Amino acid sequence: MSSSARTAVALFSGGLDSMLACRLIADQGIRVVALHFDIGFGISEAKRAWLEQAATEARAELHIVDIADQFIGEILYNPKHGYGSAFNPCIDCHANMFRHAERYRQDHGYDFLISGEVLGERPFSQNRQALGIVAKESAQDRILRPLSAKLLEPSLAEQKGWVKRDDLEAISGRSRKRQLQLVAQYGISAYESPAGGCLYTDPGFAMRLKEASRYTPPDSEEIKLLKIGRHLRLPEGAKLIIGRNAEENHALLEASCSRYHRIEMPEGLIGPVSLLQKSVSGADRALAAQLILTYARSKPTEYYTLQIDQTPITAQPLASKSEAAQYLILGA
Ligand code: SF4
Structure with missing residues (x-):
């Protein structure tokens, strides 16, 4: 089967890393379906417009999936792998999103999953061990992390030759130097969310949530x-x-x-x-x-x-x- 018939399903926050992950794969002639998961904050019109623009620049098809009730009911208050520095259960959250994405992939007969995770970019959730846990608890080697792929074991998509590993990246750590080179190379213009990042990582929001969770x-x-x-x-x-x-x-x-x-x-x-x-x-x-x-x-x-x-x-x-x-x- 030629690579043009392949489809990848992406976890798509709309942030720069997820955009670049999609673009690296789309540029190999693979169709990318970008899933943006709503985990509790809703999608305003402004956010939807921005996600659509980000997906277009990433050459991906955007789908917004509301998993708020499931995430809040099953993950948020009882994460197996604990929290990051605020109220962010990132390891469990990633594994949960990959499980949803894997079900979506199977339902549609698509080929593999991608995300914008970068080895060592976040000390709690993107170290080698955390990436391993997330894969083990979700879609195993169906997961490809294009930005750090050359530093990780080859995923199924690389082993099968659906993607060219040589054209993927070997980014690690918190410097965004290589990402910014790719932004310039691809001519990506809008990659900072006007709505900011995930509120579960925001210390003020986390304080309110922690306080509220002591009651109902x-x-x-x-x-x-x-x-x-x-x-x-x-x-x-x-x-x-x-x-x-x-x-x-x-x-x-x-x-x-x-x-x-x-x-x-x-x-x-x-x-x-x-x-x-x-x-x-x-x-x-x-x-x-x-x-x-x-x-x-x-x-x-x-x-x-x-x-x-x-x-x-x-x-x-x-x-x-x-x-x-x-x-x-x-x-x-
Ligand atoms: S930052 Fe927020 S959305 Fe991202 S993995 Fe952590 S909890 Fe989930």
Whole structure:
């Protein structure tokens, strides 16, 4: 069979390494189907547009696959191989994505899998041992890592001659020098995500998630909420989220939040959009009303009536925002 009839399935974050991995294989005349996995943060229109552009420049066909519920339910809170420096279970996450990709490959009768992993680029998840674990727990030698291929045992695709090993790379370590040479060679223009990297690696986000997982571990809806607003933990355990600006207020209004009540402000009072966890005690409910009023354009001496789950509650703001700050969750 000629190489032009072969198809590779790529793990595609849209970052530079995954783009180059696709391009190296596509340039050998192999069709590349790039799978981008949503593991909990959703795909905004801007992100989708950027992924499409990145895939086009990488000469790959983009498919977005939502595995958020499975990833959060089975991997995020109980990773066999632990976490990196934040809340990122990268070894388990990679193995999980490769298992999904392998099923996709088998279902479609495609030939092998690729990723942009680079030997030694990330100390926790891309050392030789971690790459071995990921392959062992997923698709074994069906996995080819084009950027480091010449430093690794030949994969099935190389052994069978589906790809030319000589045209693959021998990149290792954290320097991006060789990647940037390839960017220039291929004329790739857009390779930095405007949305930034994976939030599970972000220390502030990880702090919020760690804190929340001590109560009821967030599901996929709640993980999206962790990105938005001020987060406060009330003394009897309820979580309150308060928008900090118009953009966050809009995002909170749009968000799905089945574990939360949306609070209705009194008519005529300008204030933030806020969400209060449904499992809330009477004391936390009363304090939540005071806190929301504290972040609204309220007068300190006045009483206001808000609606929480269609039940009115009358309260006065706290004396100052610094009094409210004691309830803020770190990383918020
Ligand atoms: S950085 Fe995020 S997406 Fe990438 S492997 Fe780690 S947890 Fe998964």
